[in-house]
Amino acid sequence: MCFKLAVACPSILPEANHRREKIGVSSSGVHVYLYGMQNPVISVEHLFKSYRKVRAVLDLNFEVFPRTCVAFLGPNGAGKTTTMKMLYGKAAPDGNPKTKITVFGTDPRRDELSIKAIAGVAPQEENLDLELNVVQNLRIFANFYRMRGRAATARIEELLRFMELSEKRTARVRELSGGMKRRLIIARALLNRPRLLILDEPTTGLDPQVRRLIWEKLHNLMKTEGVTILLTTHYMEEAYQLADNIVIMDKGRKVIEGEPRRLLSDNIEKYVLELLDPSLQARVEHNGNLNGCRKDGDAQRVLYYSEDLQSLERLSAEIKQRDYIIRESNLEDLFLQTTGRRLNELQ
Amino acid sequence: MSSSSLRYPPLWNRVGSVWYRHLRVYSQNLISNALPPFLEPLIFLVGIGVGLGQFIGRMDGVPYIEYLASGLLVTTAMFTAAFECSFGTYIRLEFDKVYDGMLAAPITVTNLLVGEVLWAATKGLVFSLTVLIIASVFGILNPATAALAPIVGFMTGAMFGAFGLVATSIVNNISQFNFLFSGFLSPMFFFSGVVFPISRLPAVVRPLAEVLPLTHPVRLARAIALDRLEPIIVWDVAYMLIVTVGLTILAIVRLRRRLVD
Numbered sequence: 046m047c048f049k050l051a052v053a054c055p056s057i058l059p060e061a062n063h064r065r066e067k068i069g070v071s072s073s074g075v076h077v078y079l080y081g082m083q084n085p086v087i088s089v090e091h092l093f094k095s096y097r098k099v100r101a102v103l104d105l106n107f108e109v110f111p112r113t114c115v116a117f118l119g120p121n122g123a124g125k126t127t128t129m130k131m132l133y134g135k136a137a138p139d140g141n142p143k144t145k146i147t148v149f150g151t152d153p154r155r156d157e158l159s160i161k162a163i164a165g166v167a168p169q170e171e172n173l174d175l176e177l178n179v180v181q182n183l184r185i186f187a188n189f190y191r192m193r194g195r196a197a198t199a200r201i202e203e204l205l206r207f208m209e210l211s212e213k214r215t216a217r218v219r220e221l222s223g224g225m226k227r228r229l230i231i232a233r234a235l236l237n238r239p240r241l242l243i244l245d246e247p248t249t250g251l252d253p254q255v256r257r258l259i260w261e262k263l264h265n266l267m268k269t270e271g272v273t274i275l276l277t278t279h280y281m282e283e284a285y286q287l288a289d290n291i292v293i294m295d296k297g298r299k300v301i302e303g304e305p306r307r308l309l310s311d312n313i314e315k316y317v318l319e320l321l322d323p324s325l326q327a328r329v330e331h332n333g334n335l336n337g338c339r340k341d342g343d344a345q346r347v348l349y350y351s352e353d354l355q356s357l358e359r360l361s362a363e364i365k366q367r368d369y370i371i372r373e374s375n376l377e378d379l380f381l382q383t384t385g386r387r388l389n390e391l392q
Numbered sequence: 393m394s395s396s397s398l399r400y401p402p403l404w405n406r407v408g409s410v411w412y413r414h415l416r417v418y419s420q421n422l423i424s425n426a427l428p429p430f431l432e433p434l435i436f437l438v439g440i441g442v443g444l445g446q447f448i449g450r451m452d453g454v455p456y457i458e459y460l461a462s463g464l465l466v467t468t469a470m471f472t473a474a475f476e477c478s479f480g481t482y483i484r485l486e487f488d489k490v491y492d493g494m495l496a497a498p499i500t501v502t503n504l505l506v507g508e509v510l511w512a513a514t515k516g517l518v519f520s521l522t523v524l525i526i527a528s529v530f531g532i533l534n535p536a537t538a539a540l541a542p543i544v545g546f547m548t549g550a551m552f553g554a555f556g557l558v559a560t561s562i563v564n565n566i567s568q569f570n571f572l573f574s575g576f577l578s579p580m581f582f583f584s585g586v587v588f589p590i591s592r593l594p595a596v597v598r599p600l601a602e603v604l605p606l607t608h609p610v611r612l613a614r615a616i617a618l619d620r621l622e623p624i625i626v627w628d629v630a631y632m633l634i635v636t637v638g639l640t641i642l643a644i645v646r647l648r649r650r651l652v653d
């Protein structure tokens with residue numbers, strides 16, 4: 046690992062994708078940063094994958110730095126799962142000479158075992174042994190990591206406590222709720238104390254409480270154990286809550302990428318007026334006067350964006366309260382703006 | 393990242409943990425899993441051996457029931473192994489998706505499939521041993537001479553396990569395995585020297601019997617059980633080893649396409 050010291054005013058520091066850690070502020074007020082040179086845990090360049098006619102991943106580039114969480118956000122079929130699978134050898138990328146994939150410095154096409162030994166993977170689809178109970182499921186996987194006897198038992202108990210599954214220790218998986226199964230799959234991915242967690246839609250289909258519980262657990266892992274997390278989701282809130290960096294994917298391509306708050310502030314106006322009934326457009330836009338706001342939307346709803354709350358309030362002055370919402374813009378709006386489609390739209 | 397942290401479990405552990413997984417899941421419902429294949433040879437032995445034996449008397453120089461029992465030593469091994477690696481593997485692959493979970497752990501496709509074959513071989517060993525015990529209890533076979541026959545059961549299990557995996561790599565849906573069982577394995581049962589010697593087959597089809605995979609473990613098991621070791625069993629052992637390795641490699645190549653997207 047090599048380090049480069051930068052002594053600079055914060056404003057002129059190169060931003061890019063490089064992580065930096067502030068290591069001090071000198072007496073003259075100059076910030077001292079250690080930046081950029083922590084090797085990424087995952088580094089992907091020019092990744093392509095096609096399934097016969099379907100082009101699932103197209104020229105994807107991204108990096109994931111240690112102790113951070115990167116979320117892949119995108120609608121169904123965007124290529125998120127395929128991307129995850131290519132990181133641990135479960136899917137084979139197209140043979141393109143420009144393609145580079147390294148995970149912990151190792152290319153999964155050459156050596157998937159080394160990667161899987163220190164990563165934990167929770168695939169999208171449930172794949173537990175339904176006839177076995179919770180502990181038995183974990184014990185079988187402990188064996189894959191060569192953990193046996195007391196060490197395995199201790200680790201399993203620890204994870205059951207962590208994932209709040211201790212009471213279900215001897216319940217057959219068949220009898221567990223969806224949220225419990227998902228927690229069990231995550232617990233299973235944690236058996237080997239992974240330095241990297243790859244989670245494919247860890248909370249899809251779960252109720253809000255369970256989703257929050259899982260977010261809290263993942264957050265803990267990152268903060269207290271320094272685990273690097275790569276997850277996919279089509280819930281923008283999940284990406285917003287957990288991720289240091291968001292990659293928005295659509296149709297196999299990276300649409301946009303960045304730190305969540307900056308992603309919004311750099312790319313979209315701060316506020317949005319959402320018209321729930323598109324036929325009200327005429328009343329809002331008194332003779333085509335948008336009051337300096339930008340208009341976007343689809344057949345179901347119309348959106349007006351502005352940096353300035355008052356402009357939106359003026360637009361909505363003549364319509365009833367229940368026909369519109371004024372709110373801060375979010376990733377969903379950004380996705381709509383860049384792709385013309387909604388995140389949860391089926392393809 | 394120091395390279396010493398990039399360590400993964402050794403080969404035996406990777407293959408062994410696949411085997412262990414199957415053992416755990418199988419023994420969870422031991423009675424319903426193991427009783428039918430256990431009863432099958434027993435019924436056959438009593439029904440055909442005792443019943444038909446009264447009319448046949450001796451075959452190939454031994455009492456008919458002894459002849460039949462020495463053949464049945466490996467047929468249950470064949471059926472359970474083929475079943476395990478066809479229906480069983482297909483369900484794990486397509487319905488339960490357990491391989492997707494397992495391949496997220498540090499094992500490779502090759503480790504996984506070799507584990508399947510070893511598990512099928514183990515079932516072959518166990519069922520062959522069970523038939524031997526039953527036949528010994530009834531005084532049909534001599535356990536002292538036949539003690540090594542379950543090893544042939546192991547080899548039979550491995551060969552038909554690999555065979556089942558290749559079938560799994562070919563079928564488009566699970567019902568197509570019926571072709572394998574009704575169209576191939578069951579007829580083969582009657583033409584591989586289990587119920588009557590292949591020397592009694594018409595001369596034109598006799599070479600065909602020599603190609604059928606079941607002929608070899610049957611002849612080998614019988615040679616051991618009846619203590620009649622002849623040079624031809626070298627050919628039987630060679631056939632089984634070559635076919636097992638060949639089918640396993642073929643299964644790995646073909647199933648890799650299903651397991652790795």
Ligand SMILES: Nc1ncnc2c1ncn2[C@@H]1O[C@H](COP(=O)(O)OP(=O)(O)O)[C@@H](O)[C@H]1O
Binds near residue numbers: 096120126
């Ligand atoms: N095994 C496969 N065979 C054929 N097509 C596939 C396979 N897996 C995924 N695809 C296709 O690749 C595209 C990307 O899928 P996927 O990576 O699963 O998207 P996401 O996880 O973002 O929903 C989709 O069009 C999907 O239909």
Ligand SMILES: [Mg+2]
Binds near residue numbers: 126127169245
């Ligand atoms: Mg997916």
